[in-house]
Amino acid sequence: MDDLADRDRYPHRDEVVAYLTAYADRSDAEIRTGCRVSAVRRTGAGFEVELDGGDRLSARAVVAASGTFGRPHRSALPGLEEFTGQVLHAADYRSPAPFTGRRVVVVGAGNSAVQIAVELAETARVTLATRGPVKFVAQRALGRDLHFWLTRTGLDTAPLGRFLSRPPAQPVLDDGRYRATLAAGQPERRPLFTGAGGTKLVWPDGQREEVDAIVLATGYRPDLPYLARLDGALDAEGDPRHREGLATNVPGLAFVGLEWQRSLSSHSLRGVGRDAERIAWRLAAPLARR
Incomplete structure (x- = not known):
């Protein structure tokens, strides 16, 4: 993307595809597409990688680079199991059209939650339900984008991940539109509901309200079921056990693209390359001594 005339914006879909395609072309590696890994197992000093269909690959090291957006996370919300209306995750949301004229509650306080709620509010009656106030950060400051x-x-690459027991909540990046629409009540924001029964939600003030649908914009977790047979690779929740990307209990296993793996940008295109290079060097050293 170095040849973009305007770098001070988010890249479009085709630009991202072109970037990844060019990166793959420059890479001196065998690339297989349309392959899904079903399991990774230990084989002596290395690993066996099993693909759907039965093919197997051998490797001295494995890097799990499937990122943090493969497993939609459904938070344990009060009464959600008793709610009989429609419940869907933001991963399954496509457009506001199916919700026209309906009563919808969007749960979450991040970018996805706010953007979906604002879009839905144009055609539906919408409440944004959050545990606390929505925190906004200006998309532009002093005439430049925040990412600049x-x-x-240097904050983008500062190794702050080692000091975090869990990733912090991300604020909503805003050019002013979302803050204004929430301030105007389109959509309204309320504290999270305290219970549910049938198609009714119970709000903290005791009000019971009929609701058609709940959209859960409650984030994602790493999607790593293929590592389940590697003892010590994942915790009880299916999340990787690692320190800055290196597995803590499985020598030769590493991760790339995790949120706050090492820095703020670890799960973004601008940061994952740096982390991958660092991981490669740290994996290569013990392998060279074998």
Whole structure:
């Protein structure tokens, strides 16, 4: 994307595809597409990687680079199991059309939650339900995009991940539109409901209200079922056990693209390459001594 005339914006879909395609072309590696890994097993000092269909690959090291957006997370919300209306995750949301004229509650306080709620509010009656106030950060400051300043100050790559027991909640990046629409009540924001029964939600003030649908914009978790047979690779929740990308209990296993793996940008295109290079060097050293 170096040849873009305007770098101070998010890339479009085709630009991302072109970037990844060019990266793959420059890579001196065998690339297989349309292959799904079903299991990874230990074989002596290395690993066996099993693909759907039965093919097997041998490797001295494995890097799980499937990122953090493969497994939609459904938070344990009060009364959600008793709610009989429609419940869907933001991963399954496509457009506001099916919700026209309906009563919808969007749960979450991040970018996806706010963007979906604002879009739905144009054709439906919408409440954004959150555990606390929505936190906004200006998309632009002093005439430049926020990501410019994150890169210029070094905060983007600062190794802060090692000090975090869990990733912090991300604020909503805003050019002013979302803050204004919430302030105007389109959509309204309320504290999270306290219970549910049938198609009714119970709000903290005791009000019971008929609701047609709940949209859960409650994030994602790493999708790593193929590592389930590697003892110690994942915790009880299916999340990787690692320190800055290196598995803590499985020598030769590493992860790339995890949220706050090492820095703020670890799960983005601008940061994953740096983390991958670092992981490669750390994996290569013990392999060279074998």
